[in-house]
Amino acid sequence: MDLSPLWISLKATMISTVITFFAGIAAAYYIVKLKKFWRGVLDTILTLPMLLPPTVVGYFLLLLFGINGPAGKAFLKLFSAKIVFTWYAAIISSAVVSFPLMYRTARGVFEQFDKTLEYSAKTLGLSNAFIFWRITLPNCSYGIIAGTVLAFARGLGEFGATIMLAGNIPGKTQTISVAVYSAIASGNDALAYRWVLVNLLISLAAMLTMNIASVKAASTMRKRLPAGPSATPCADTEG
Amino acid sequence: MSLYVDIRKSLRDFELNIRFQSNGGILALLGASGCGKSMTLKCIAGIEKPDEGVIALDGVTLFDSERKINLPPQKRKTGYLFQSAALFPNMTAAQNVLCGLHRIKSASEKRRRLSELVSMFRLEGLENRYPHELSGGQQQRAALARTLASEPELIMLDEPFSALDSHLKWQLEQELCAVLKKLKKKAIYVSHDRHEVYRLCDKIAIVSGGSIDSMGSRELIFGSPRTYASCILTGCKNISRAEINPEGSIAALNWGMSLYSAKPSGKNAAFVGIDAKKIKACGTPDSLNSFEYEVIEKIDDISGVILLIKNKNASSSGTIRWEMGREKFEKLDLSRPFAFIPPESVMLLSE
Numbered sequence: 172m173d174l175s176p177l178w179i180s181l182k183a184t185m186i187s188t189v190i191t192f193f194a195g196i197a198a199a200y201y202i203v204k205l206k207k208f209w210r211g212v213l214d215t216i217l218t219l220p221m222l223l224p225p226t227v228v229g230y231f232l233l234l235l236f237g238i239n240g241p242a243g244k245a246f247l248k249l250f251s252a253k254i255v256f257t258w259y260a261a262i263i264s265s266a267v268v269s270f271p272l273m274y275r276t277a278r279g280v281f282e283q284f285d286k287t288l289e290y291s292a293k294t295l296g297l298s299n300a301f302i303f304w305r306i307t308l309p310n311c312s313y314g315i316i317a318g319t320v321l322a323f324a325r326g327l328g329e330f331g332a333t334i335m336l337a338g339n340i341p342g343k344t345q346t347i348s349v350a351v352y353s354a355i356a357s358g359n360d361a362l363a364y365r366w367v368l369v370n371l372l373i374s375l376a377a378m379l380t381m382n383i384a385s386v387k388a389a390s391t392m393r394k395r396l397p398a399g400p401s402a403t404p405c406a407d408t409e410g
Numbered sequence: 411m412s413l414y415v416d417i418r419k420s421l422r423d424f425e426l427n428i429r430f431q432s433n434g435g436i437l438a439l440l441g442a443s444g445c446g447k448s449m450t451l452k453c454i455a456g457i458e459k460p461d462e463g464v465i466a467l468d469g470v471t472l473f474d475s476e477r478k479i480n481l482p483p484q485k486r487k488t489g490y491l492f493q494s495a496a497l498f499p500n501m502t503a504a505q506n507v508l509c510g511l512h513r514i515k516s517a518s519e520k521r522r523r524l525s526e527l528v529s530m531f532r533l534e535g536l537e538n539r540y541p542h543e544l545s546g547g548q549q550q551r552a553a554l555a556r557t558l559a560s561e562p563e564l565i566m567l568d569e570p571f572s573a574l575d576s577h578l579k580w581q582l583e584q585e586l587c588a589v590l591k592k593l594k595k596k597a598i599y600v601s602h603d604r605h606e607v608y609r610l611c612d613k614i615a616i617v618s619g620g621s622i623d624s625m626g627s628r629e630l631i632f633g634s635p636r637t638y639a640s641c642i643l644t645g646c647k648n649i650s651r652a653e654i655n656p657e658g659s660i661a662a663l664n665w666g667m668s669l670y671s672a673k674p675s676g677k678n679a680a681f682v683g684i685d686a687k688k689i690k691a692c693g694t695p696d697s698l699n700s701f702e703y704e705v706i707e708k709i710d711d712i713s714g715v716i717l718l719i720k721n722k723n724a725s726s727s728g729t730i731r732w733e734m735g736r737e738k739f740e741k742l743d744l745s746r747p748f749a750f751i752p753p754e755s756v757m758l759l760s761e
């Protein structure tokens with residue numbers, strides 16, 4: 172069995188989870204500070220990739236990163252390489268599709284976070300960076316972990332946008348989910364089952380480790396904070 | 411050593427318009443909840459931004475809307491103690507206090523200051539506990555230690571004890587008082603509890619509807635309140651609409667009686683107040699400020715008896731609250747129901 176889809180999937184998903192982790196937290200952190208109107212507008216835009224069918228997201232990404240798209244052109248100029256139909260494209264598609272999950276979960280915990288902690292830290296003269304990394308983030312860890320789990324799982328399972336942007340080139344851009352599709356399409360059921368199993372195992376392992384960490388963080392936080400946050404990784408507090 | 415505040419900020423329910431100056435000591439902001447006390451503190455601390463005005467502390471301008479100065483909270487040197495203590499849940503008591511000592515570079519000096527604060531606030535043995543492992547009083551002491559660790563020029567206490575049990579509250583209050591006096595710190599104390607304010611503070615500002623209603627020494631504010639808001643907040647239970655008659659008597663409209671006051675009446679007196687404990691029983695209705703009463707209701711309280719009485723010869727229905735000790739109540743001769751209000755206890759109040 173050619174294991175390349177496994178490595179491509181893991182590589183792309185891990186990198187995209189790292190990107191989503193920072194981008195999602197940053198977006199959530201700044202958006203909760205905005206005025207209501209702009210918060211609403213940006214919130215809608217940032218959540219859109221979750222609501223649209225992945226093929227539609229893939230279409231937009233093609234417009235943007237294709238050889239005639241602005242981002243694609245710029246990349247071509249800078250690195251004299253194209254993005255579409257490379258495994259970088261898989262990073263982009265899985266990052267874009269999993270971003271809303273990270274962003275919305277992080278936003279939920281930031282909104283629940285007790286503002287007086289931040290205020291008293293400021294009056295103590297602590298820098299904003301210290302407050303964010305040492306106070307806000309550790310006290311929101313349960314939600315951040317939950318968001319990361321969701322983003323990883325979503326990124327790994329990404330199919331629609333990936334196949335549109337990265338294509339289905341065995342050994343080059345074929346991810347696990349695309350491999351399953353390919354195997355079924357070519358009638359190779361045995362191979363499809365194997366990839367399904369691999370996918371299941373990775374997802375379960377990731378969910379398990381990170382959920383244990385999340386539940387652990389949540390139960391310490393529940394003890395420490397007066398209003399106990401929910402341990403279940405909910406993507407959105409506003410429903 | 412002075413704090414100057416003159417700010418305006420429009421809020422959802424009212425307009426905050428606060429102006430005062432404090433030259434050291436402990437200043438109390440006494441007011442009902444939602445009157446703008448906490449918002450004032452937040453503006454001074456830099457957590458909230460006033461729409462316009464000036465805030466200056468010891469000659470340093472913290473905020474000036476015209477000169478476009480707005481120092482971040484980190485640079486204002488104002489300590490803020492929240493009702494909830496606001497200890498960082500992910501840090502132990504010692505780490506929390508160390509957060510206040512972050513400006514000190516030398517490690518040995520840091521340790522020395524930490525142990526000093528730990529003993530000052532009786533936190534020995536609790537250093538490695540997380541906030542959720544501390545009692546409410548211990549949390550508040552640790553928070554106070556953390557605030558003082560950052561050596562603020564001004565300490566702001568936002569109802570710091572209101573979440574505590576009353577016996578704890580009493581003890582902590584005395585400790586706080588001792589520490590503040592010892593360190594000669596300038597402080598603003600926000601509360602809605604007049605007893606607490608009277609015990610702790612030298613100077614009192616009554617805050618009502620977003621602005622300072624009256625301000626002065628605690629003796630002045632509690633001894634002879636001049637406004638409706640200050641009269642209520644200092645604990646007066648009997649207030650009636652009033653009109654000054656041409657010959658100098660006061661018509662208390664809600665109670666249907668004429669009263670004389672020994673205190674000089676302001677021009678715009680619109681209300682009259684009577685301390686519920688100062689009403690006296692008398693044998694005859696002949697003297698000034700005396701009347702025949704009718705008991706509407708008798709209420710037993712911990713410290714005595716509360717009678718709700720009404721002027722028998724008046725058609726208006728407003729009752730007057732009369733508080734007395736149990737012994738005094740037992741001696742009360744209800745067959746001769748005459749009461750007398752000493753003119754020096756009749757307070758004329760402006761709106």
